[in-house]
Amino acid sequence: MRNLPDxxxxxxxxxxxxxxLPAWLKERAARAPRGWVVWLDDLDRHLSASNLTPALVTxxxxxxxxxxxxxxxxxxxxxxxxxxxxxxxxxxxxxxVLKTPPITIDRSWNERExxxxxSSGDDRLAKAADDQRFxxxxxxxxxxxxxxxxxxxxxxGHPRGYALVAAAVDLASAGLASPxxxxxxxxxxxxxxxxxxxxxxxxxxxxxxxxCPRSGTAGLLVPVDHEGLRxxxxxxxxxxxxxPESIWRLALDLATDRDRFTIAFTAYDAERFDIAGEAWxxxxxxxxxxxxxFFGYLLEKADQLVEAEHWYRRAAELxxxxxxxxxxxxxxxxxxxxEAEHWYRKATELGEPNPMVRLGQxxxxxxxxxEAEHWYRRAAELxxxxxxxxxxxxxxxxxxxxEAEHWYRRAAELxxxxxxxxxxxxxxxxxxxxEAEHWYRRAIEQxxxxxxxxxxxxxxxxxxxxEAEHWYRRAAELxxxxxxxxxxxxxxxxxxxxEAEHWYRRAAELxxxxxxxxxxxxxxxxxxxxEAEHWYRRAIEQxxxxxxFKLAFMLWExxxxxEAEHWxxxxxxxxxxxxxxxxxxxxxxxxxxxEAEHWxxKATEHGNTNAMAGLAHLMAAKGxxxEAEHWxxxxxxxxxxx
Numbered sequence: 001m002r003n004l005p006d007x008x009x010x011x012x013x014x015x016x017x018x019x020x021l022p023a024w025l026k027e028r029a030a031r032a033p034r035g036w037v038v039w040l041d042d043l044d045r046h047l048s049a050s051n052l053t054p055a056l057v058t059x060x061x062x063x064x065x066x067x068x069x070x071x072x073x074x075x076x077x078x079x080x081x082x083x084x085x086x087x088x089x090x091x092x093x094x095x096x097v098l099k100t101p102p103i104t105i106d107r108s109w110n111e112r113e114x115x116x117x118x119s120s121g122d123d124r125l126a127k128a129a130d131d132q133r134f135x136x137x138x139x140x141x142x143x144x145x146x147x148x149x150x151x152x153x154x155x156x157g158h159p160r161g162y163a164l165v166a167a168a169v170d171l172a173s174a175g176l177a178s179p180x181x182x183x184x185x186x187x188x189x190x191x192x193x194x195x196x197x198x199x200x201x202x203x204x205x206x207x208x209x210x211x212c213p214r215s216g217t218a219g220l221l222v223p224v225d226h227e228g229l230r231x232x233x234x235x236x237x238x239x240x241x242x243x244p245e246s247i248w249r250l251a252l253d254l255a256t257d258r259d260r261f262t263i264a265f266t267a268y269d270a271e272r273f274d275i276a277g278e279a280w281x282x283x284x285x286x287x288x289x290x291x292x293x294f295f296g297y298l299l300e301k302a303d304q305l306v307e308a309e310h311w312y313r314r315a316a317e318l319x320x321x322x323x324x325x326x327x328x329x330x331x332x333x334x335x336x337x338x339e340a341e342h343w344y345r346k347a348t349e350l351g352e353p354n355p356m357v358r359l360g361q362x363x364x365x366x367x368x369x370x371e372a373e374h375w376y377r378r379a380a381e382l383x384x385x386x387x388x389x390x391x392x393x394x395x396x397x398x399x400x401x402x403e404a405e406h407w408y409r410r411a412a413e414l415x416x417x418x419x420x421x422x423x424x425x426x427x428x429x430x431x432x433x434x435e436a437e438h439w440y441r442r443a444i445e446q447x448x449x450x451x452x453x454x455x456x457x458x459x460x461x462x463x464x465x466x467e468a469e470h471w472y473r474r475a476a477e478l479x480x481x482x483x484x485x486x487x488x489x490x491x492x493x494x495x496x497x498x499e500a501e502h503w504y505r506r507a508a509e510l511x512x513x514x515x516x517x518x519x520x521x522x523x524x525x526x527x528x529x530x531e532a533e534h535w536y537r538r539a540i541e542q543x544x545x546x547x548x549f550k551l552a553f554m555l556w557e558x559x560x561x562x563e564a565e566h567w568x569x570x571x572x573x574x575x576x577x578x579x580x581x582x583x584x585x586x587x588x589x590x591x592x593x594x595e596a597e598h599w600x601x602k603a604t605e606h607g608n609t610n611a612m613a614g615l616a617h618l619m620a621a622k623g624x625x626x627e628a629e630h631w632x633x634x635x636x637x638x639x640x641x642x
Contacts, residue, residue, distance in 0.1 A: 004034075004035075004037055004066065006033075006034035007032065007034050007035045007036055007037045007066065008031065008032040008034075008035075008036050008037070009036075009037050009039055010025070010036055010037065010038050010039065010065070011038075011039045011040075011041065012038070012040070012046075012050075013224060013225040013226060014042075014045045014046060014049075014179055014224045014225070014230070015046075015049045015178075015179070015224075015225070015230070016046075016049065016050065017049060017050065017051055018046075018050045018051060018052055018056060018060075019051045019056065021038065021060065021063075022056070022059040022060050022062065022063040022065075023063075025060070025063040025064070025065055026063050029063075029064065032064070035064035035065060035066065036063070036064060036065040036066070037065065037066050037068060038060055038065045038066070038067045038068070039068055039069075040052075040067070040068070040069035040070075041069070041070050042070060042071065042072070042235075043069040043070065043071040044071050044072075044076075044177060045177050045179075045224075046069075047258055049256075071102075073104070076102060145214050146214055146218065146219075146220055146234050146236070146237065147236060147237065149214065149220065150162075150165065150220060150237050150240075151240075153240070154192070154193075154194050158201055158205075158206060158209045158210075159193060159194055159198075159200040159201070160189065160193065160200035160201050160202075160203065160205075160206035161201065161205075161206040161207070161208075161209035161210045161220075162192065162210075163189040163190070163191070163192035163193050163200070163206075164185050164186070164189045164206055164207065164210045164221065165210050165220045165221060165233060165237070166189070166192040166240070167185050167188035167189045167191065167192060167247065168180060168185055168221055168231065168232060168233035169233040169237050169238070169239050169240075170239055170243045170244065170247045171188065171247060171250065171251050171254070172232060172233055173239040173243055173266070174243050174247055174248055174251040174263055174266055174267070175251065175259065175262035175263035175264070175265065175266035175267070176251040176254060176255060176259050176262075176263060177258070177259055177262055178254065178255070178256055178259055179224040179225075179230035179231060179232045180230060180231055180232065180254070181229060181230055181231070182207065182231065184254060185221075185231065186203065187250075188246075188247065188250050191244050191246050191247060211223075211231070218234055219234065220233065220234055220237065221233060221234070222234055242270075243270070248263075248267065248272065248275045251263050252275070252278055252279060255279070257283060257288070260279045260280070260282070260283055260291075261279070261280075261283075261290075261291070261294075263275070263276075263279045264276040264279035264280045264294065267279065268298070273298060273301070273302065276298055277295065277298055277299075280294050280295040280298065281295055283295075284311060284314075287318075289314075289315040289318040289319070289320035289323060290315070290320060290322070292311045292312070292314050292315035292318075292320070292323060293311070293312065293315045293320050293322045293323035293326060295311050296308045296309070296310075296311035296312040296315065296323065296326060296327075297326060299311065300326070300330060305330065305334070308330060309327065309330055309331075311323075312326050312327035312330060313327060316343060316346075319350065321347045321350050321352040321354075321355060322354075324343045324344070324346055324347035324355060325343075325344065325347055325352075325354055325355045325358055327340075327343050328340040328341075328343040328344040328347070328355065328358055328359075328362075329358065331343065332362060337362065337366065340362060341359065341362055341363075343355075344358050344359035344362060345359060348375070348378075351382075353378075353379035353382045353383075353384035353387055354379075354384070354386075356375045356376070356378050356379035356382075356384075356387065357375070357376065357379050357384060357386055357387045357390055359372075359375050360372040360373075360374075360375035360376040360379070360387070360390060361390065363375065364394065369394065369398070372394060373391065373394055373395075376390050376391035376394060377391060380407060380410075383414070385410075385411040385414050385415075385416035385419060386411075386416070386418075388407045388408070388410050388411035388414075388416070388419060389407070389408065389411050389416065389418050389419045389422055391404075391407045392404040392405075392407040392408040392411070392419070392422060392423075392426075393422070395407065396426065401426065401430065404426065405423065405426055405427075408422050408423035408426060409423060412439060412442070415446070417443040417446045417448040417451065418448075420439045420440070420442050420443035420448070420451065421439070421440065421443050421448065421450055421451045421454055423436075423439050424436040424437070424438075424439040424440045424443070424451070424454060424455075424458075425454065427439065428458055433458060433462060436458060437455065437458055437459075440452075440454050440455035440458065441455065444471075447478075449474075449475040449478050449480035449483060450475075450480065450482065452471045452472070452474050452475035452480070452483060453471070453472060453475050453480060453482050453483040453486055455468075455471050456468040456469070456471040456472040456475070456483070456486060456487075456490075457486065459471065460490065465490065465494070468490065469487065469490055469491075471483075472486050472487035472490060473487060476503060476506075479510070481506075481507040481510050481511075481512035481515060482507075482512070482514075484503045484504070484506050484507035484510075484512070484515060485503070485504065485507050485512060485514050485515045485518060487500075487503045488500040488501075488503040488504040488507070488515065488518060488519075489518065491503065492522065497522065497526070500522065501519065501522055501523075503515075504518050504519035504522060505519060508535060508538070511542070513539045513542045513544040513547070514544075516535045516536070516538045516539035516542075516544070516547065517535070517536065517539045517544055517546050517547045517550060519532075519535045520532040520533075520535040520536040520539070520547065520550060520551075521550065523535065524550075524554060529554065529558070532554065533551065533554065535547075536548075536550055536551035536554070537551065540567075543574075545570075545571040545574045545576040545579065546576070546578075548567045548568075548570050548571035548576070548579060549567070549568070549571045549576055549578045549579040549582060551567050552564045552565070552566075552567035552568040552571065552579065552582060552586075553582055555567065556582075556586060561586070561590070564586060565583070565586055565587075567579075568582050568583035568586060569583060572599070577603055577606050577608055580599050580602055580603045580608075580611070581599070581600070581603045581608055581610050581611045581614065583596075583599050584596045584597075584599040584600040584603065584611060584614050585614055587599065588614065588617075588618065593618055593621070593622075596614070596618060597615065597618050599611075600612075600614045600615040600618065601615060604631070607638055609635040609638050609639055612631045612632070612634055612635035612638070613631070613632065613635050615631050616628045616629075616630075616631035616632045616635070619631065
């Protein structure tokens with residue numbers, strides 16, 4: 001308000017329909033010769049009932065009002081559409097308003113701001129500035145005092161009052177944004193009452209304790225209207241345990257349609273998929289396409305693909321682009337590629353970048369690279385960072401490295417962590433290790449575990465083994481299986497076999513095929529052949545050709561030649577060069593020299609020196625001494641080059 005000191009502030013209560021506000025302001029224009037400020041605190045709580053649209057904001061401006069609003073970052077991230085989103089009719093009002101570029105204000109003041117507060121002459125500001133444990137707004141609203149009172153729990157002498165507040169806190173934590181009446185809180189609070197003795201205080205005494213302002217500012221429960229009919233928990237109070245079942249159910253009973261979306265998202269994040277489904281299903285059945293799409297996604301995650309497809313189709317037929325993309329994904333994953341392409345193309349007609357990227361990937365997977373590039377470019381030009389990365393991948397794979405770098409950089413500079421890692425990989429492969437390290441570290445600042453592993457690889461390759469181990473461990477401790485495997489490799493190479501086995505096992509038990517194979521190698525090398533075989537077979541179930549080759553070799557060593565040959569051939573069909581060579585030697589041992597020669601020759605085309613030596617042996621046995629010498633000489637020269 002410092003910049004607009006002469007304007008009059010209007011702060012509509014939550015739940016107010018704002019469509020009549022422009023006329024109200026114009027009628028009272030004489031009272032505000034310098035204009036108005038319409039203040040919508042916690043904008044997300046106004047969206048359901050306010051009927052706020054960009055057009056209404058324009059009307060308010062014509063009534064000489066500046067509209068200012070606040071919203072927490074978490075709520076904005078959940079509700080805000082992308083810059084290119086079409087406004088879903090299901091959202092009605094409010095949704096489009098959130099497209100306005102926000103101004104982010106840190107809840108904590110910086111040192112310069114704190115110094116100004118200390119010298120302001122306002123004792124409250126000075127005290128708030130000196131305590132850096134809390135944001136200034138929290139301090140001014142008596143946040144620390146209220147949090148301390150709340151932390152005392154039901155044992156603080158007011159068990160019923162605590163229960164009333166706990167009900168409000170947990171209903172908000174469950175995603176219920178709508179304020180609550182005293183009667184609703186009273187009906188919910190019994191869940192939190194401790195068993196007697198002692199008996200809880202009386203209802204009126206409990207209400208007085210819960211709503212009494214501390215330090216003259218706010219109570220544990222705060223009113224949201226001028227009459228004190230509707231209430232919510234003080235903003236900074238946090239839930240002290242998981243939300244009870246009865247509170248999830250009550251939240252659904254009390255929810256508006258907008259609340260149902262928030263409850264569904266909150267429940268999904270809490271892995272309460274049953275609650276999420278119950279929140280979305282009624283909206284989907286009422287014809288809300290956004291709810292249909294999300295409900296379909298929930299069903300797909302539960303492997304209820306037929307029903308998921310049903311809801312995706314219903315939403316897609318109502319022009320919901322997210323549903324079109326998800327339907328396309330489901331169709332592609334169930335080998336209905338032609339129909340998947342149809343829905344991706346239909347979604348692209350509405351200007352959404354995400355289906356453009358999906359269509360690009362489908363086209364690339366079906367060898368239509370030129371058209372894939374077109375769609376990646378279309379989406380990238382809409383500032384879609386995923387498209388930029390995909391385009392970078394395509395360009396790099398088609399030897400256009402310089403342009404690939406351009407797109408990786410654009411995405412990385414827009415804070416896309418995957419692009420940072422991709423750019424790091426490209427720089428590393430073009431001998432710019434120092435800059436590669438910079439981008440890996442940038443991605444690590446956003447806690448990207450793959451970047452930690454890639455940095456570990458770079459450090460290990462530049463003989464900084466101790467620091468490499470640090471980053472592998474950081475990522476492994478965050479359950480990154482690639483990092484676990486790489487850490488296992490490092491530990492094994494530095495003779496810490498027991499710990500290497502621990503990390504291989506952790507990754508293998510999380511279904512990492514590389515770790516299964518490496519664990520098999522370690523077990524085989526420590527004479528635990530039976531368990532090694534188990535892990536090789538587990539990796540083979542995921543079509544790991546290295547495991548096929550290693551199992552085949554181990555079976556051959558234990559005289560199970562027929563099965564060994566089977567796995568050599570399986571891996572050979574997938575062009576595993578080591579298996580091709582192994583099959584050649586096994587066939588040689590069986591006297592199948594003509595076929596052995598075929599496989600050795602195939603492997604020599606890839607520069608394999610063992611195949612060259614095997615072929616030389618066969619040629620010598622056939623009396624072709626000149627050709628035998630040729631292959632031995634070539635094998636030696638190839639080894640020297642390596």
